[in-house]
Amino acid sequence: MKIHIDLDCFFVSAERTIDPCLRGKPVGIGGRGDTKIFSHEKSRQFLSLKNSGSFVPAYFFEHQSTQENDLNKFIDPDGRIRGMLTTTSYEARAYGIKTGATIREALQKCPDIIIKQPNMKLYQELSHKLKHFLQKRIPIIEQGSIDEFYGDLSGWVDDADVPEFIDQLKHEALEILDLPLSVGAAASKFTAKMATNDAKPFGTLTIYPHEVNDFIKEKAIKEFPGIGRKTERALLARGIVTLGDIQSHPDIFLSTTKSQKDLYERVCGIDNTPLQESRERKSIGISRTFDPQIDRRELTRRVIILSRHLSHALVRMQKHPTHYTLSIRYELSQKGNAAITINRLFSESFLRETLLSLFYQADIHDNLKVIRIGLSCSAFTQSNHHTFSLLDYDEDLIKHKLTQSTSSLREKYGLDTLLWGSEL
Template sequence: MKIHIDLDCFFVSAERTLDPTLLGKAVAIGGRGDPYIFSKDRSNQELLLENGGSFVGSFFHRYQGDDLGQFIDPDGRVRGILTTASYEARAYGIKTGMSIREALTLCPQLIIKGPNMGLYHRLSHALKLFLQERIPLIEQASIDEFYGDLEGWISDDEIPEFIDSLRHAIKRHLNLPVSIGAAHSKTIAKLATDTAKPFGCRTLLAHEVYPFIRNIPVAKFPGIGRNMARRCGEYHINTLGDLLRAQSLICSWGPYATALYETISGRNLGELTLNAPRKSIGISRTFDPITDRSEVRRRISILARHLAYAIKRLEVYPTTYTLSIYYLQYPKSHHSITELRLFNEQRFRHLCLELFGSADLHRRGGITHLGISASRFSTHTHQTFSLLDYESDRAQHTFDSATRKIRDKYGLDSLRWGNEL
C-alpha cells in the first residue's frame, strides 16, 4: 500500500512550535509579492534549497517582524493574501488565497503572522529525515506533502495501526500535526487524507475504493483541470462514479483521458519518484504595473543575479533559459533560448536582458510580473559545450566562484551590478 502524509495547516503549525500561545486561536500566515527584492538597499533575501517537490520556491524575504504591520503600505492600505489559515480561522469563512483585508473583516481578532520560510524548510526537512528512518521509500511531493510505499514492508491488515502510530510519533517528536491516507494507489491515498483532516488517518482497501469515490465531484480529483471538468459536464458526467461508468467515452478522448481513467479506476497505482534530480530552477516576482523599461531591466538584472547564485550553489550547468512577462492589459509573453556554453553570471545577465527584448511584445504595456528560469542541465541531457568560447567562459567561471565565496559570507547583496543601484 501507499500512504499520503499531509501536514495540517503547516505554516501555522510551524509557528505554534515556537509560540504555544497560538494554539486554539484564529491564526493566518500572510504573504505578498516580495517587493523587497528590488530595493536599492539590502533586500534581506534567503536562499533555501533543502526541500524538493512542487511549489517549493528557493528565494524568500527574511521578515524582521511577524505582525500585521509589515502588510500595511505607507498609504495605510493593507496588502497581501493568506498562504495558510488555522482551522479556528476557517470557522469564520477564512481560507487560503483570501486577501488579508477581507480576512480581517470576517475575523477582526485574526492573528496575522509573517512567513518564516527558514523555519518551514527546516521542519519539512526534519520530517523527511524522520520518515526515511521508518519507511523504505519516501517521495517529497511539496514542502508539506509526502508519499510513502509500504509494499512488502507492512501488511495491509496492519496499515491502520501503523499510520495511526506514525501520526502520533510525528506529533510527539516534531510537535507537528499530520493527516495520513492509505490506499493501493497514490491518488486515492491523497483523497483519503482529505477526508481524514485534521489530525486523522484513513485506510481504503481495494473493495472500499469505489464506494468512497463514486460521489466525489469530478473537479475535485487531482489531475482533472477546468477543461476536462467542463468537458465531462457537457456529457453530464458530474461524479467520479459517472466517469467510471463512461469508460468508452472517456478513453475516446485521447491518451491523457485514458491515463486519467486508469488512475481513477485504481489500475494505475502510481510509482513514487525517489531522489529525482532537479530539472530546472527559476525565480519570479509580481508587482504593481511598471511601464518604465529601464526600471524593468534593472529588476531583471536583480532577478538574474539571484538566480545565478542559486545555479552556482546547485553546481548545475543549464543550457536553456526562459524569461516570461505578464502584462496588466495584454496576454502574457515569454521567450526561450538554448545555448551550449559554460554558465557564468555576467553572460547570464546579458542573456536575460536579450530575452526581455525579444519577449516584450507590448512596449507600452504595464508589466506586472517577471519570471526567469534555467533548465535542461547538461549533466542530464549529456550535451557538449561549445569549444569556441570555452576558455573565456572558464575564466569567468573562476571569477564567479570567487564572488560566490564573498556572497556566502556577507550575503547576496554584498556584490551587485551597477545598473541595480
C-alpha cells in the same frame, strides 16, 4: 498500499511550534509578492537548495517576528490593507475564511484573526525534518510539495495493519515534530490523496480496493487531484458531474487518448503509478510577482537582480545550463515568453546578457504593465564537456572563474554583497 501524508494548515502549525500563544486561535499567514528582493535597501538573504519539493522557493529573507501580530506589515502608508492569506488555521476557517481570502475580507469576518508574515526558512527546516522522520520509517518516500509526501508501504506493512501504522505515524509526528498531520492510505496514490483530504484535520483514513467505488461515487470531479478547471468544464459539458460518473463510463474514457485512459484508471484507483523518489534537479528557476510596473528601466533592473540570484544558485549547484527561458506576465492576463539554447560556459555576465536579451524579445506588450517575471535554466551539462563553443571558450573560462569567486564572497557575506552597477 501507498499513503499520502499532508501537514494540517502547515504554515500556521509551524508558527505555533515557536509561539505556543497562537494555539487554538484564528490565525492567517499573509503572503505578498516578495518584493524585498528589488528593494534598494539591503536585507540578509539566503539560498537553499537542499529541499527539492516543487513548491519550495530557493531564496529566503531573514525574518524574525518579534510580535504576536504582524498586521501592520500589511498596511500601506495610505492606510490600505493589502495582501491575501496563503494558510489559515482551522479556527479561522470556522469563520468562513479560506486560503486565498484577502486579509481585508478575513478581518471583516473575524476581527480577532492574528495575521503573521511568512517565515519560509522555518517552514523549509520543518519540512526537511518531516522528510527525515518519514525516511526513517518508510522505505520509499516521494515529496509532493513542501508539506506533502507519499510513501509506499508495499512489502513493508501488511495491508491489514495499515490503519494502525498510519495512526501511530500521526501521533509520533505530533510528539516528535510538534506538527499535526493527516494520512490517507489506498492502493493508488491518487485515492490516498483524496482520503487524506477527507481525514483532515489530524485524521487518518484507509480505503481498501473494494471500498473505492463507494468512496468516489458522490465526489465532485474537481475533488480529484489532477482535474483542473479546464478538464472540469469539459467533463461537466458532457454531463459528467461526479467521480462515480467517470467510473461508470469506461466506454467514454477507455477508447480515446492515453491521458483519458490514465485519468479513468487513477479515478477508479486501479492505476499502478509508482512513487518517484527525489531525483536530481533538472532545472532551476526564480520568479517574482509584484505591483504592476510599466517602467522598462526598472523592469530590466529586476531581471538583472533575479539573474544575479540565479547565477549564485548555479554556482552552488555546480551546473552549467544550456537552455534559458524568460517569461513575463502582464496585466489583463497577457503573457510573453522567450527561450534560447546556447552551448557556452556559464558565467554571471553571460547569464545576465542572455536573460536581458530574452526579456527584450519576450516583452511584446511594452505598453502594458508587468506583474511577474520568471527566469529559468535547464539542460545542464558538465563544465569539461566539448560541446561548448570553442571560439568563446577561453574568454568564457575567465568569466566563469570570476563568477565562482564572486559567489564565494556572496556566500560568506550575503547575496547583496556585490552588485552590478546597473542594479543601483
